[in-house]
Amino acid sequence: MEAxxxxxxxxxxxAGTNDCDAWTQKVEKEAHPDSNLSEKWGDASKTNASGHRENLKDSLxxxxxxxxNIVIQTQKSKSTPNHVLIACLNEDGTVDVAECTKYPCDKSLKDTMPGxxxxxxxxxxxDEFKNDGWGKLEFYSLxxxxxxxQKSQNQTSENTPQKTPQEKMLDMYYKHH
Structure with missing residues (x-):
C-alpha cells in the first residue's frame, strides 16, 4: 500500500475525477490489483462517499x-462531510494516513495547487488519529x-545481525549445558 x-x-x-473516493479507489486498486472494492462500495465514478458508506454499512x-483501512468520515469536521481516506494501522500502533482533499492538512503546496x-x-x-478533530470515523478493513x-518481521530480521556457524554452535552448547 505504501508504494x-x-x-x-x-x-x-x-472533483468527480480525482476527488477523495476516486483517488482512494485508484490507490487501493494499484496496491491490490485483484481487489473488488469498487464492486463492494460502488464505483467511485458513479457514487460518492455517502453512497460508499451506505454500501459498506454492514462491514464498517x-x-x-x-x-x-478505508476510512469514511461521517460528520463535518476537518474536511468536508462524508470524506473518504486511507489509514494504515501498523503493528507498532502507529497510523499512516493518506488522502486527496480540497482542504489538505499540509499547506506546503497550497500556492501551486490551490484546489x-x-x-x-x-x-x-x-486514538490520536481518531481524536484529532476528524469527527466520526468508520473503518472498512481491506x-x-x-x-x-510480514513487513515488520522482515525489517526486524534485516536489522538483526546473522550469527556465524561458530556462534550458532556455541549457542547450542550453552543451551544444553
Missing part, C-alpha cells in the same frame, strides 16, 4: 484493523494485515 500511496502523493484534487467498524491535493501524514496511535506483520 501505491507514494505513487500518487501531491496529485491535484479534481468504529475501530481500525491491523493493515489498511487541493493528495497528501500523507502519520499519528502515534489510533484484510491485508499479513502484509503489515
Amino acid at each position: 501505491a500511496i507514494d505513487n500518487h502523493i501531491s496529485e491535484a484534487y479534481e 467498524s468504529d475501530n481500525m484493523s491491523l493493515g489498511t 487541493g491535493y493528495s497528501e500523507k501524514f502519520s499519528y502515534a496511535s489510533e 484484510g491485508d494485515a499479513d502484509d503489515y506483520v
